[in-house]
Amino acid sequence: MDEQRVQAYLSLIQKLLNCDSGEEAARLSKHRELLLSKQRL
Known part of the structure; x- marks a missing residue:
């Protein structure tokens, strides 16, 4: 998972x-x- 997505989850x-x-x-x-994204942390 990319850093931008991690930051979105944390936000x-x-x-x-x-x-x-x-x-x-x-x-x-x-x-x-x-x-709903299928990507995982």
Whole structure:
């Protein structure tokens, strides 16, 4: 996995950790293409 993709995952994780309760699903749907990718870490 390339560095850019790793940084995208880390950024998403940080956003999920810092978002208000109940906003997780909206955040995840904004990054759907990242989550559905077949590449692995």
